[in-house]
Amino acid sequence: MTEKKIRVLVAKPGLDGHDRGAKVVARALRDAGMEVIYTGLRQTPEMIAEAALQEDVDVVGLSILSGAHLALVPRVIELLKANGQENVKVFVGGIIPDEDVDKLKAAGVYNVYGPGAPTEQIIADIRSAVTPG
Amino acid sequence: MTSTIQSILDGNRLALSRLLTQVENNTPEGREALAALFPYTGHAHLIGVTGAPGTGKSSLVNQFALHLRKDDKRVAIVAVDPSSPFTGGAVLGDRVRMRDLAGDNGIFIRSMAARGSLGGLAATTAQVVQVFDAAGFDAVLIETVGAGQSEVDIARLAHTTLVIEAPGLGDEIQAIKAGILEIADILVINKADRPGVESTERALRSMLELAHPLRQVWNHHGRRYVVDAPPGNDGSDSPLWVPPICKTIATDGSGIPELAEAVARHAAHLRQSGDWVNRERARLRSETETLLQERLMQNFRQDVPEQAYHQVLEQIFQRRLSPWEAVEILLKRQK
Ligand SMILES: Nc1nc2c(ncn2[C@@H]2O[C@H](COP(=O)(O)OP(=O)(O)O)[C@@H](O)[C@H]2O)c(=O)[nH]1
Ligand SMILES: [Mg+2]
Numbered sequence: 001m002t003e004k005k006i007r008v009l010v011a012k013p014g015l016d017g018h019d020r021g022a023k024v025v026a027r028a029l030r031d032a033g034m035e036v037i038y039t040g041l042r043q044t045p046e047m048i049a050e051a052a053l054q055e056d057v058d059v060v061g062l063s064i065l066s067g068a069h070l071a072l073v074p075r076v077i078e079l080l081k082a083n084g085q086e087n088v089k090v091f092v093g094g095i096i097p098d099e100d101v102d103k104l105k106a107a108g109v110y111n112v113y114g115p116g117a118p119t120e121q122i123i124a125d126i127r128s129a130v131t132p133g
Numbered sequence: 134m135t136s137t138i139q140s141i142l143d144g145n146r147l148a149l150s151r152l153l154t155q156v157e158n159n160t161p162e163g164r165e166a167l168a169a170l171f172p173y174t175g176h177a178h179l180i181g182v183t184g185a186p187g188t189g190k191s192s193l194v195n196q197f198a199l200h201l202r203k204d205d206k207r208v209a210i211v212a213v214d215p216s217s218p219f220t221g222g223a224v225l226g227d228r229v230r231m232r233d234l235a236g237d238n239g240i241f242i243r244s245m246a247a248r249g250s251l252g253g254l255a256a257t258t259a260q261v262v263q264v265f266d267a268a269g270f271d272a273v274l275i276e277t278v279g280a281g282q283s284e285v286d287i288a289r290l291a292h293t294t295l296v297i298e299a300p301g302l303g304d305e306i307q308a309i310k311a312g313i314l315e316i317a318d319i320l321v322i323n324k325a326d327r328p329g330v331e332s333t334e335r336a337l338r339s340m341l342e343l344a345h346p347l348r349q350v351w352n353h354h355g356r357r358y359v360v361d362a363p364p365g366n367d368g369s370d371s372p373l374w375v376p377p378i379c380k381t382i383a384t385d386g387s388g389i390p391e392l393a394e395a396v397a398r399h400a401a402h403l404r405q406s407g408d409w410v411n412r413e414r415a416r417l418r419s420e421t422e423t424l425l426q427e428r429l430m431q432n433f434r435q436d437v438p439e440q441a442y443h444q445v446l447e448q449i450f451q452r453r454l455s456p457w458e459a460v461e462i463l464l465k466r467q468k
Contacts, residue, residue: 056150
């Protein structure tokens, strides 16, 4: 009997060019025992929602450095809902101005992390987000 | 019939995806659904894609699936990657190479971690594949890293097994040692744009000649060979399939139509020779026997008190009982 594993989609929407940060987070989550589905650069919100559906993930982590978060993130959340995946928790990492953090949370984002956020914190937050009750 | 089963048969992707998780986690719901879906299985062509990391398996699966889509075949992809033996976690990155398949409802890609299974397949990969089969996918492509025992597992599960090599990796000899050629139905030299293709091909051909001595006779005919084996050659009277070598460039799709043709030929060969049915039967039989073993063991452990079991083990450790005698004693204790 295999136990339930936390499955996380790590995606990089938008056009900014590197994914070092996303890969660091992906590895940290793996080292915390999670199964991370990594999709690579330049994902559209449609691609992200489709991957989340096919992979039946518990969490979607979005890494955004381009500044386009207000356009991209709410769209991802909208598509997840449209697919019936309103239970999926969305996390955002990247350079997000303070005033936008509240807007993202209002749009349904579970939490937002700056570039220096300790991965231990992200791991703990994911665990408590997906634990029922 | 439950609504889950009906929606999966009707093509509901969310229901399918959620059931795959249940099956992967081997939950009671998952097992129940598998039982209900079983009568709908047996139609998909199961195609294994194995080889060393970095040879281009995911890129090739991407191109091959695109090709199958031209014929409007519905394609499921199961991409298995190893789990970390230390943490149980995994990074599953095969989708990175499959972005061309996004936005197509005729495709369904599922990543799986091997989860402590020793081979390249997870313990539940065969069941996940069964669900896709029942859900009406025409082909299921199963990508797995070739290492140790896993080739044998994939060859047992798939109707057609592609073994992927790439030039310049220096691993030809390694792969051959691991017996990978014996499980290949089709050999693919990917990265045919790279230097060293000829020497890789030469190495593979000479190994093939060792493994399939009949091939030499037909060597001058071209790149693939279906030869009639003398009766009794391998205990069956089915004509022999000698693995063709296909050269591909998975980054631009070169060689993919020829590969697809070889795959189709292999399927036709299996059906003609009766091996399609034979392989299915062998697989279902071994699946049943594995389950039976697990259950018998479970029942046994329930019947015999934990303490009694450990006492007998202890006597073995002390060399006062041999394992054979211990088994007799334990079986008598049962009930
Ligand atoms: N030059 C060249 N590179 C390739 C080819 N196929 C795959 N690659 C590259 O090889 C690397 C590994 O490919 P991937 O499909 O992930 O290999 P896998 O680990 O076997 O699944 C990637 O950088 C691909 O772009 C090919 O035919 N030619
Ligand atoms: Mg791969």
